[in-house]
Structures are given as structure tokens and as C-alpha cells.
Amino acid sequence: MTDLTLRSSPASPFGRKVKLAAAACGLTGRIDIVRADTNDPADSLRTQNPLGKIPTLVTADGTVLYDSRVIVEYLDHLAGGGKVIPTEPKARFEALTLQALGDGIMDAAILRRYEATLRGEGERSARWDGHQQGKVDRGLDHLEANLPAAERLTIGEIAVAAALAYLDFRFEGSWRAGHPNLAAWLDTVGPRMPGWAETTPA
Numbered sequence: 797m798t799d800l801t802l803r804s805s806p807a808s809p810f811g812r813k814v815k816l817a818a819a820a821c822g823l824t825g826r827i828d829i830v831r832a833d834t835n836d837p838a839d840s841l842r843t844q845n846p847l848g849k850i851p852t853l854v855t856a857d858g859t860v861l862y863d864s865r866v867i868v869e870y871l872d873h874l875a876g877g878g879k880v881i882p883t884e885p886k887a888r889f890e891a892l893t894l895q896a897l898g899d900g901i902m903d904a905a906i907l908r909r910y911e912a913t914l915r916g917e918g919e920r921s922a923r924w925d926g927h928q929q930g931k932v933d934r935g936l937d938h939l940e941a942n943l944p945a946a947e948r949l950t951i952g953e954i955a956v957a958a959a960l961a962y963l964d965f966r967f968e969g970s971w972r973a974g975h976p977n978l979a980a981w982l983d984t985v986g987p988r989m990p991g992w993a994e995t996t997p998a
């Protein structure tokens with residue numbers, strides 16, 4: 797029985813992170829995914845989440861949770877705790893910081909995507925785009941030198957995998973050539989994650 801509604805879209809990397817976390821927590825069967833259009837002012841998403849952002853989670857009693865980090869905390873709690881967010885302090889803050897890096901890469905990549913798709917030709921700023929690209933590049937370089945774990949599945953590895961797969965999806969995997977070890981990590985670890993195939997954007 798589904799008692800949770802996730803507003804998301806297939807292309808959203810933050811939505812995918814939450815779906816992968818839900819799968820790792822064994823909660824996929826409780827979640828009904830209802831597609832949201834963040835560009836549509838009439839979409840009920842904007843009444844559920846004033847920020848109009850996905851992912852947004854609505855529980856059976858109408859409680860609304862956002863953003864993705866809060867939703868992941870909630871799912872981990874529903875699953876009994878310590879499933880994708882470790883409880884031991886050192887591991888916990890490592891996982892949360894790695895998640896923040898994955899999220900930051902997604903944020904910057906999404907801003908680049910919006911710059912290219914939502915702004916008209918004359919409105920685009922190469923300087924702003926380069927500023928965001930720098931965050932992605934430095935994040936990738938850091939991860940290439942500090943590969944995430946291969947045998948552990950925390951929200952850190954999930955967020956990084958979702959971020960890299962988004963770069964594959966929207967930026968034709970151009971990051972791979974300069975980051976061969978990270979690319980190999982994604983290709984090995986990603987498909988092993990519960991829910992990976994089902995959440996791959998087409």
C-alpha cells in the first residue's frame with residue numbers, strides 16, 4: 797500500500813537521489829510517484845512547496861517534506877534509522893558531507909542547464925556559467941582523487957552517483973575523459989544500487 801506521495805520528474809537528479817535512498821531503505825513500495833512540472837504555475841506542486849521545487853514528499857496526513865535532504869532523513873527514520881545515514885558520528889558526518897558534495901555538483905549542473913534552456917540567447921552569462929562549471933570541475937577532481945566507497949551504500953555514495961549520472965544524461969558524459977577512476981566507480985557501483993535501472997532517466 798502506498799502512503800507517501802513523491803512529487804518529482806524522471807530527469808530530476810535530486811528526485812533520483814531520493815528514489816535510490818527509498819530503494820536502499822526498502823520503502824519503494826510505499827511511495828506513489830506523481831510527476832511535477834516545475835515550470836507550470838498551475839501545478840499543485842507550488843501549493844505543496846512554496847519553493848516550487850522537486851523532490852517534495854507528501855505523507856498520508858498531508859504533511860509536506862522538502863528538500864531532498866529532509867526527505868532522505870525522513871525515509872531513513874521510517875526504515876528504523878541508520879540505513880543510508882549512518883548513526884556513528886564519524887561515518888554519519890562523512891556521509892552527509894559527501895552528500896553535500898554530490899548535491900552541490902547537481903545544483904551547479906542544474907543552474908548550467910537552466911542557463912542554457914530557460915534563458916534566451918541574449919540573457920545568458922558566460923561568466924556565470926563558468927562560475928558554476930568551476931564548482932562541477934573542482935567537485936569531480938576532488939572525487940577522482942578521493943573515490944567514494946565501493947562496498948558501502950550511504951546517502952553520500954547515492955548522491956554522488958545521482959550527480960554523475962545527471963552529468964551523463966544532460967552533458968553527454970564529457971566529465972568522464974578527465975576522471976577515469978571516478979567513471980569506473982560509477983559504472984561499477986551505480987548499477988549495484990537498489991533501484992538504479994528503474995530510475996535511469998531515458
Ligand SMILES: N[C@@H](CCC(=O)N[C@@H](CS)C(=O)NCC(=O)O)C(=O)O
Nearest residue numbers: 808809810834849850851863864865
Ligand atoms: N536543494 C534542493 C534542490 C532541488 C532542485 O534544485 N530541484 C530542481 C529539479 S532537480 C527544481 O525543482 N528546479 C525547479 C526550480 O528551481 O524552480 C533539494 O535538495 O531538493
